[in-house]
Amino acid sequence: MRVGVHVLFALLLALAAVLSWQGARYLEQEAPGGGWTENPAHPFLGEAAGYFPHDATPVRCLVLALTAALAACYLVGTTWDHRLAMGRTTRGPGALRGWWLAVVLVLWFALLMLSTDFLWLLFPLVFVIMHVAGDGWPGMAVVVATLVVGVAVPAFGLPVISDAEGWSVGGLIGPTIGVAFAVAVRHVYRALVEELERQREIARQLALTRARALSAENEAGRLAERERISREIHDTLAQGFNSVVLFSRAAGKALDSGDTRKAAERLGVIGEVAAENLAEARRLVAAGRSGAQAGRTGAKAGKGPQPAASGAGGAAAAAPAGPGLRARLEELAAATTRRFGLPVEVVVDPPGEVTGPPAEVLERVTRESLTNAVRHSGADRARVTLGVWEHEATLDIHDDGHGFDPDAVPEGHFGLAGLRDRAAEAGGSLAIDSSERGTTITARIPLAR
Incomplete structure (x- = not known):
């Protein structure tokens, strides 16, 4: 919206300058017996200000100079504000914002005194005023004061270049409606921006909550996998090692007593249990590798890491059919x-x-x-x-x-x-x-x- 307001201000400023240049031709009427002519559109200026040179060049030059000054001042302020909003500078204007707004309004008022065509700038100026002075009472007070000036100057026939005939209902209602519409658009825009920020914050919180939930789920999956592996080791390898310890002790006692046959039997059992433990260890390794491969495949497919199957289901899936x-x-x-x-x-x-x-x-x-x-x-x-x-x-x-x-x-x-x-x-x-x-x-x- 800022870009739209700036573009509208530039277009209206340029259009008002062109129309004022063309409208200055009526000042070139030659006065009989002198180089000055009375401006019939200024019945309230009196004799001191009711006469203008029949040459419109000074007035045109003044319009162009004030237009260029207003354009330059507006460009400097809006560029600084844009750079600050985009994070390209950390130096804020501070109190200069108020002075900048005052200079813009004074230049606009001076142009309005020269031509009623510059009244069109009142609409984009409302957005500028409320952006600088705020949407509260200070900003609204400046907007109302600007509206009063914009209505009063043409109504009293003050502009030098004007075809207005003084006070009219249209001259009051038109600018008032424009200002009211601009204020309404500004408030609606602010409401939409606040709602958008609220939705962005909600989305950020949801993303944060989702990330936390995913992290907790992954941690729970890792803990469950550790517990499953611990249970598998206890129920298989640890039991086998316990049997190996028991039978090795029994074999040692048999050897001490000279019973070689019984010792051989115990050693045979030890070999049998060790072979079973080796097969079980290989099965656990194969199950772990297949689970890790499934997790990588799931991650590549966009499903995130997939924990290995736990409990009986995982063990059964890993074990060959028997x-x-x-x-x-x-x-x-x-x-x-x-x-x-x-x-x-x-x-x-x-x-x-x-x-x-x-x-x-x-x-x-x-x-x-x-x-x-x-x-x-x-x-x-x-x-x-x-x-x-x-x-x-x-x-x-x-x-x-x-x-x-x-x-x-x-x-x-x-x-x-x-x-x-x-x-x-x-x-x-x-x-x-x-x-x-x-x-x-x-x-x-x-x-x-």
């Missing part, structure tokens, strides 16, 4: 009996098969429960019962050990907490019932049909 849950449970039970001497019975009732993420969760629950039974319960036997229903699968792992307090798990033991997290991530639940007669761990996992 036998169903029943076969895996039977294999796990046989391995537990062979390695630790704990008889484990597997029962499936009602019969059915579980695959995919639910099978992965239930296998992890069984592995951790049997490991705890071997290490801590002193049980003589254990029983794994799998039930496959229409909408969910249930798993009960019972041992006849001495039990424990589920609410008083020693520090540094994360297995039970990990089991609860796995079940919760799969949309299921896990319950622990333990007493002196034994421990039963029950897991319920919904099935996708």
